[in-house]
Amino acid sequence: MAYVIAEPCIGTKDTACVDACPVDCIHPKKDSEKYATEEMLYIDPVECIDCGACVPVCPVAAIFTLEDLPEKWQHFAEINASYAVGGKFQQDKFQKRVAQGAHVEQEVAPR
Ligand code: SF4
Numbered sequence: 001m002a003y004v005i006a007e008p009c010i011g012t013k014d015t016a017c018v019d020a021c022p023v024d025c026i027h028p029k030k031d032s033e034k035y036a037t038e039e040m041l042y043i044d045p046v047e048c049i050d051c052g053a054c055v056p057v058c059p060v061a062a063i064f065t066l067e068d069l070p071e072k073w074q075h076f077a078e079i080n081a082s083y084a085v086g087g088k089f090q091q092d093k094f095q096k097r098v099a100q101g102a103h104v105e106q107e108v109a110p111r
């Protein structure tokens with residue numbers, strides 16, 4: 001199922017959730033060079049263990065389960081997943097998808 005970070009993170013990006021996550025599946029981290037260029041953080045749905053630890057620490061209530069993700073932010077599920085396809089960052093692909101519009105198709109990694 002995986003948790004999803006949605007629009008309220010944009011502009012906040014304080015990484016409180018990163019510190020709370022026991023499996024280190026929220027990216028990019030502050031020490032990553034990608035942190036400066038991303039407008040928000042993303043949860044890797046493959047690595048997320050659905051523990052919910054990130055939810056209460058978020059100051060802007062940006063994190064939802066897939067089931068509770070508001071309709072207007074449904075596309076953030078795909079955006080989160082696209083950021084780390086197969087558990088590995090594919091920044092080029094991610095940028096391309098965003099450029100193509102919010103409603104990107106989630107690919108199955110062919111590897
Ligand atoms: S639900 Fe748990 S595992 Fe998933 S991103 Fe949040 S803290 Fe990490």
Ligand code: SF4
Nearest residue numbers: 009013014015017058
């Ligand atoms: S705690 Fe909330 S606002 Fe802060 S980085 Fe995580 S999702 Fe974004």
